[in-house]
Amino acid sequence: MERFDFIVIGGGMMGAPCARYLAEAGHSVALVAAPEPAPGGAGPFASHHDAARIARALASDPDWARLGARSMARYADIEARSGERIFRRSGGVLAGLRAGPLAGFTKRFLAVASGMDPAPAVAEGDAGGWTLPEGSVAACEPGGGWIDPRAMARAQVRLAEAAGAQVFPQAAIARAGRDVTLADGTRLSAGHVIVASGPHAASDGFLPRRPAMTVWARTVAFVEVDETEAERLADLSTLIWVPGETWTHDLYALPPVRYPDGRWRLKVGGQGASGPRIEDAADMAAWFHGPGDPEVGAALLAELRRALPGLREAATSTGPCAVVWTETGFPYVDAAGPGVTVLAGGNGAAAKCGDELGRLGMLRATGAELAGEGYRATFEARWA
Known part of the structure; x- marks a missing residue:
């Protein structure tokens, strides 16, 4: 049985950078990073198996803004050292209404925007190439854009390996104390185990107790466009917006992105606290199939x-996604028991700031407190 200082279960947006930071600090690390399943495969499924996620420092909460800003400040270094192209700067728009159920959301993100340096420009009405509902106010972040989450995961894994981490490209199937068994029967042992298994953390049994989190099955929609339309929309920003005064949740949209199959697609998503829940691996597989x-x-x-009136569509489609909501509204970066740390719970906003969350996971797993890191949130876990 191979022994390490740390085993990180999960090679996604939080787990891979956590392994990298641990390895760069001189620890021996095993990163258990199951590969992306083939279409129709058995899993495990992960929300970072995607081509584009919005990247922004602006948020309606200052801690989420800080998580995003700190991670984005490191993108260039990660790209340079890994050789992966991760980030595309397109500008970002965060828009809301001054009236209705989400008026408080608008007030909060405008307050965060006013404290940023440089402060995003604030515009009444349309912004970033988008047509917004009457009464909208938008904060425009020139440095915003989108990341390729697959490329980010590859980059973090590559840098973890370069720092000495050993990567096991398969699924973990069991944890007993500080020993982890992999799908092929390999057994690993460590002084500490970090569980960063994303939406599976509440049901995969790797934690000694169940974190209080809800995994929602979500739907995203795509519009395929041809090369000419993609070129016409090349300057379109990313967008988060409230479609009307009666809405109780926001939506998000991305400009045309070239997907792995070579086709250009715009993506739109966003749902409130409704719809089917995912309780276990069987639910997850059924949904993602x-x-x-x-x-x-x-x-x-x-x-x-x-x-986006006048959009010239070649085809449309829908697809499955999943989002994890915690009871605190922040990721859980906390001790789960002797020798075990939980690092999970993205709340639909963690892809862009996974690097900083991975760093916080490294600190927590090595015994450091997070109180001096400049956040109001404690990132403490709650348990079911």
């Missing part, structure tokens, strides 16, 4: 068309 919810997809496409 399907197309999502076509009715939700149709509603998302309708809002995208309102925000």
Whole structure:
């Protein structure tokens, strides 16, 4: 049985950078990073198996803004050292309404924007190439854009390996104390285990107790466009917006992105606290083997068309996604028991700031407190 200082279960947005920071600090590290399943495969599935996620420092909460800003400040270094192209700067728009159920959301992100240096420009009405609902106010972040989460994960794994981490490209199937068994029967042992298994953390049994988190099955919708339309929309920003005064949740949209199959697609998503929940691996597999919810997809496409009138569509489609909401609204970066740390719970906003969350996970796993890191949030876990 091979022994390490640390075993990190999960090679995604939080786990891979955590392993990298541990290895760069001189620890011996085993990173258990299951590969992305083939279409129709058995999993494990992960939300970073995607081509584009919004990257922004601006948020409606100062801690999320700080997590994003610190991570984004490191993108260039990660790209230079890994050789991966991760970030595309397109500008980002965060828009809301001054009236209605989400008026407080608008007030909060404007307050955060006013404290940024440089402060994003604030515009009434349309912004970033998008047509917004009447009464909208938008904060425009020139340094925003989007990341390729697959490329980010590859980069973090590559840098972890360069720093001495040993990567095991398969799934973990069991943990007993500080020993971990892999799918091929390999057994690893460590002084400490970090569980960064994303939406699976509440049900995979790697933690000694169940974290209080909800895993929601979500639907995203895509509009495929041809090369000419993609070129016409090349200056389009990313967007988070509130479609109307009666809405109780926001939506997000990305400009045209070239997907691995070579086709250009815009993506739109966003749902409130409703819809099916994912309780275990069987639920996850069933959801990710399907197309999502076509009715939700149709509603998302309708809002995208309102925000981008004149869009020349070649085809549309829907797909499955999953989001983890914690009871605190922040990721759990905390001790789960003797020799075990939990690093999970993205709340739909963690892809862009995974590097900083991985660093915090490294600190917590090595016994450091997070109180001096400049956050109001404690990142303490709550347990079911």
